[in-house]
Amino acid sequence: MRYLLVEDNQELAEAVIGRLVLDGHAVDHAATLSEAEDCLAVASYDLILLDVMLPDGDGRVFLARSRTRLETPVIVLTARSQVSDRVGALDQGADDYITKPFDFSELEARCRAVLRRRGGAARNQISLGACVFDALSGTLSRGDTVLELKNREIRLLEVFARHPGQILSKAHLMDRLFSYDTAVTENAIEVYVGRLRRRIEAVGLRIETVRGLGYRIETGAA
The missing domain is CATH 1.10.10.10 (Winged helix-like DNA-binding domain superfamily/Winged helix DNA-binding domain)
Structure with missing residues (x-):
């Protein structure tokens, strides 16, 4: 599977990439929404992991705007734990969300679950x-x-x-x-x-x- 990680925290990004690559996935990293747009212009992805607060804008706005042309499943990474924030992300087109800090095992499980749902499968x-x-x-x-x-x-x-x-x-x-x-x-x-x-x-x-x-x-x- 090929993932796009949109995350400006370099330390967290490296940790996530390291874990996913260890599982055999390919991961491209964008630190800004502009870099994410560049990646999406030239490649297709099985899953996008999208941070909310980025240097050049709000990931949720990017998500809502992209949903008119993008069908790739998206998991939002957010430090906001309020129900309204999570509901907002889902309403704007996210397939799932995970709150920072998160356990890598949970992130991997959520990725698998989202991909299964998109593929119409209930199991792995x-x-x-x-x-x-x-x-x-x-x-x-x-x-x-x-x-x-x-x-x-x-x-x-x-x-x-x-x-x-x-x-x-x-x-x-x-x-x-x-x-x-x-x-x-x-x-x-x-x-x-x-x-x-x-x-x-x-x-x-x-x-x-x-x-x-x-x-x-x-x-x-x-």
Whole structure:
């Protein structure tokens, strides 16, 4: 998953990014609303974490204005704990909010919950044919066979799992897995796809290479 963090507190931003990257996510950081606009102009995101008080404006105003053109889920980060502030953020288009200071485990859980709701799922598990992929535990299972995946494998399979049967280009996979400050080439995507392909063949899943276009996951019969 690729996140955009809009937060002017550098220490907090680095801590949040460090935690999310550890889970295998890609995170771009904007310290101002202007920088956030620049990021949104050139990239798409699975989730936005938005601070309220920023050097160049109010994040809630930015959110309300953006909702006419932006469907990306947003979690508001706020130091204000009054009910009216939280209700206001939700009414202006936030999918959720979390009050500072927060526990990183709660932030991660709220991110997962928002993404599940947007995906129409009630749980972290996704069915892929006869297999069950659990992005939270990082496992892919079929019957009694359970594969434990590494972080990058989890995030790559998560991208495929959310687009079953669709052809995903190398550029799309790079965009979902890596942030701006990560130097990566299409060859790296080939390596990651190759590794994941070998792992999931054990449970009957197949990643097909579509020459000149990209890759798609084939789940087979359920």
